[in-house]
Amino acid sequence: MFLHSLSIPYNMPIPPIWTDDRLNWLEKSTKKTQHPHSWITVQPGIAEGRLIGGNINTMYGFIGTPYFPQINEGDILLLEHTSKTIAVIEKKFAMLKLHGIFDKAAAIILCKYKQYDDLGSGRKPFDVLLEQLDGWMCYSYHR
Helix, strand or coil, X not given: CCCCCCCCCCCCCCCCEECCCCCCCCCCCCCCCCEECCEEECCCCCCCCCEEEXXXXXXXXXXXXXXXXXXXXXXXXEEECECCEHHHHHHHHHHHHHCCHHHHEEEEEECCCECCECCCCCXXXXXXXXXXCCCCCCEEEEC
């Protein structure tokens, strides 16, 4: 998977920029708007464990089937999504909670939720997640 061996613990570097633009990749007629990257740590702490997760919409499609990844006690859960509203994100977080996924996770990392629509609420994905977790959990939000 990696071209070079990694030392443990592995420190994930922060990409210097991100973009939220939708572009036609075939035409490439405009340049992407670039924004500086940063980490937001909502609840400080240190977590060690296996990193597992992915696109929450994909996870939603096969939770409860043999194809859903086995989430073990102490895993670090990575979640990302794109082009969804706060209502959809809240539903997906509730689904993970009801299936006991959050109960097993030592930490949660939220990736940048690209083209996220808060429907005028002003709430970020991490605000919605904290509500689902009743305020507990150590995680970071990557924006």
